[in-house]
Amino acid sequence: MPSPHQELGDFLRRARASSDPRRAGLPADGRVRRVAGLRREEVALLAGISADYYTRLEQGRRIVPSTQVIDAIARALDLDPAGRRYVHDLVGAAGRPRPSVRRAVQRVRPGLYQLLDALDGQPAMILGRRTDVLGANRLARALFTDFERLPARERNYARWMLLSDEARALFVDWEVQARHAVEALRLDAGRTPQDPGTQQLVGELSLASGEFREWWSDHQVHQRSHGVKKLCHPIVGELTVSFETLTLPTDSDQSLYIYTTAAGSASRQALGLLASWTNTPSGADARPRS
Template structure:
């Protein structure tokens, strides 16, 4: 099992290395900068803590920072909201031994399936823990892949993105989309550090994908709330889809992703063509 203190230390080191010294607002001290990003003492200064205290955090010592200290360190590291959430998750995991996470099967409500079916020209996915694909409507299966035809253990967005040749051929911006998937999985793993299924997935991807190993080691996190994807679809050709993410107040571990296209654009025409192409044929009377 991963040591949560080491995970916290690794994240702090990598976030510090990514901090731009010119944007930190620190006075020049005339010293030659031999490290990427900021020095430990500079982060400590910006956060208002001692250099010794911050150094011990980066060394993975078994100390638990308070919420106020975490907020100060997050500001010093210039973390975005996803980074702040991940920092809090890692600190919470390091705070005390927690019960081993129970492996439970996530279920999609019948009403949500009905909602997916009403979206006749908009692809839509429901993702759960560790980016598992819990549901997909007809348009999502046509635009991406038919996840329901995959074995249950393979119905995972990050796994499909990293290991499927179909995904590599489909996404014109595959590297960015795959990296986003890895960083989303990193964020989720921080919330449930003891989840055995997450450990299995990370182990499988680490063995099978050199890109995953590299991006996972960088310890970046990403919160996918909206954005765009560029595709070269085998049926309708190139198109750009925008997506919005909707979460549910009653179940924060499930999220609905809806994909749309700009009005009057070639992408909108391509999406309508795909909807027509995949429309079920009505049974006509003999």
């Protein structure tokens, strides 16, 4: 992956090109716009910085802007919360020395596995860095895929979404969900762009998936705090599930995803049928096998 400085420059260029000059509140100057979006000098004017300084940021120069400058640029480009977090993460990464060792292997506390099992009537998963699937309860494995049966290196949500024929058949809105997975991975990568595991995953997906290459180059980011997924399940047919994300207070690298259905809906009935179909007397351990 490019350096954080280069990533920041690429992201700013893409964000500027997609900005609407009319929403920025700039007065008309009579000049014909040859490209979409704001001009560099317009972003600099709105942010209260020099055009030369902003240009050097887009060029990926090795400079580390202050928090105040980044906030001003984010306002000028009308970035959403995910975009703001991403630029702050990149600036933070640019100002830190490159790590010389791999990050520690992610571990899930035993109590969290117990929590997954306790949520037996609702599909639930724990995702870690770069969308690694760290744990999934019985119903989540039945609804999506049995991640614990995959080799350890393949237990990754974005990888499964992009490279699995099963995922393409399962999601009615596969392109929307797959794009969101890519954008969530990019958001996560902004915190540790030099992480070897992230670089390996991005490299593998870039080689194996044309959709990934296209969406990754768009430099869009997405925060999966909540949402809706439309599925066509091979056992129970069509259903729609909503999800809420809870970031664990003692480990911001791990998030709990809980999937629900509307009361009295056909989707609720389908999920109940799936729960009955997958039920076993001994239950199921949410813990992935190593």
